[in-house]
Amino acid sequence: MPHQGEILQEAIKSSGISITRIVDSLGITRPTIYRKFKEDTLDYAFVKRVGDIIGHDFSNDFTQLQQGSLPFVTQASVVTPLQTVTQRASVLQQPEPDSSKQLMALQSKYIALLEAYNELLLKVYGPR
Structure with a gap:
């Protein structure tokens, strides 16, 4: 087959x-x-x-x-929220006057977002 x-x-x-x-x-x-x-x-x-x-x-x-x-056919499933998802603290920060510092702050936020996304993918699909 x-x-x-x-x-x-x-x-x-x-x-x-x-x-x-x-x-x-x-x-x-x-x-x-x-x-x-x-x-x-x-x-x-x-x-x-x-x-x-x-x-x-x-x-x-x-x-x-x-x-x-096999995962080709989707079947009805019950979705339960995961309590172990990393929570991110929302802290308002004053904008930096220096553009290079702003860029570094955005970069660190982007990296944190990517890490949270990867963590979510691992929880949903498991390790490959």
Whole structure:
């Protein structure tokens, strides 16, 4: 039985649309899509985007066994709020008159935001 990456690869071949056009539309590189072809399971959003580009509905391509055990088919789930998310203190600061200090302050806020986002991704999707 072919896995999801192989099914995706065959659908792309059958569509006649070039890999270059697909990766450009997805905003990924060719090596990335070739790695996806080797994966047993694929993210639903990724497969849906490829399907939209090539005009293919993948929902009928995966067996019931694959659909039940793999993340391709979304199932209703109960979302419970996590109490362990790092809370950020909101402190109003006076703007710095020096532009380089303002830039450094923005950079540190941006880094903190990225770290919080990465923490959230780890909680939602787990480590890869």
